[in-house]
Amino acid sequence: MAGRWRSGGWRALLCLPLVGTFTLTALGGCAPAPAPDDPEGRDGRAVQRLLDQRAAAVRERDADAFLATVDRGSARYVAEQRRVFRQMSAVPLRSWTYRLVRTGGFTPAPVGGRSLAAQVELRYRLTGYDTAPVVSAQYLTLARRDGRWYVASDDGVVDGKRGTEQLWDQGTVDVVRGAHSLVLGVGQERRVLRAVAGIADRAVPALGRVWPHEWAGRVVVEVPGSLDRMAALLGASADGYRGIAAVTTGEVGGAGDEAPADRVIVNPDAYQVLGDFGRRVVITHETAHVATRTATSAATPLWLSEGFADWVGYRTPGRTPRQVAPELTDAVVAGRLPTSLPRDDDFRFGSDPDRLSRAYEQGWLACRLIADRWGEKKLVDFYRTVGRASERSGAVESALRKVLGMSLTEFTALWRKYVAIELG
16 A cells, blocks of 8 residues: 555455344345244245255256256346356355245245245355355245246345355355365456465464464455455455455354354455555454454453454564554644543444544554463453453453453553553
8 A cells, every 4th residue: 555554545454244143135234034934834845945956056067057047038137147157167065055944025026827935045155265154135926837836037036135156156266275265256357366275374373372262263265356246255245345455254152063164355456555464454353253253242342342453463473563553643632642442333334433443552552462471362251251241241340350450440451551652
């Protein structure tokens, strides 16, 4: 980037649903899975058989069997489905299943004859990388022809949202396998994907050195062709992610088969303008979110989850605190020392970019303070202790007393002094 190092020029963020039991439908918008209307009824059973046939065709890479589940009433949709099937041919699938969640819930597309709206849950895993499935919502229109159901459209809308777009919906997926990473790209030169894999392969061992607890030890990165394409993967507006270099999807505290798998999704527009150091920080930051996901809960404040990820990213020497935290430095020099740790609202996308940068910088310095004064192990212990709390209220206060032996008021005062010394 031109000029001084500005953390506000890019950011990496963990986006997680914070409460309840959800299926991941889109970043920033998670919806509870509705109860089926009649999945065991005659139509429900017939639709599930269709979905099972469709899933088997994907797993077996059988294009003819897959297209046999598609309604021939629309030559355009048949051609689109043939293209999408071909575009995912290089994706290393371990599993692929559909589950009918419910019938109805939205107006089916006009197909002529009898039609049916179906809300469907897609679950898939990538071979060698996913210990849990990706979970994605699809809203299908089904058409009945000659006594059988066929998929006629996947453009259904529920509560103003469409089903989650996958990378292969955007073009042919190119795959690069690293030692600890799998990078999937569309519309990117292969050298770019190899470079991302190289950085991710260094980030995973870096996490192993500071996070000694069990995690997958590998990361899946998706690199779409543009900011707009990134936003489509997240089911969100591109405006909210302009200048955001990457995000990580996942589910707080999730573990095992019931938790959606993590994906690091890169915004190529912001990522490519970074230098080598910035790219390493971004990918390492996101890898930290993947590693700490099972220890992150609704009780974990964003200043801790984001601050910890930044702390891991900036452990590599090369930048001073003033260079890492330029916006907060300006505020401190101007006499505006923060009075409290940042709130979750301060990390909101689309807000004042300087405020967002200061929130990240404040969280980073809070975690850096703990590591400097008490040691890296205590920082990890503190993170995990906060995440084990049953509720948000009092979680940080309790963990501070248990792990560091001080109150939140005492820690805040110490942190303010630390910020003033490091940046003032």
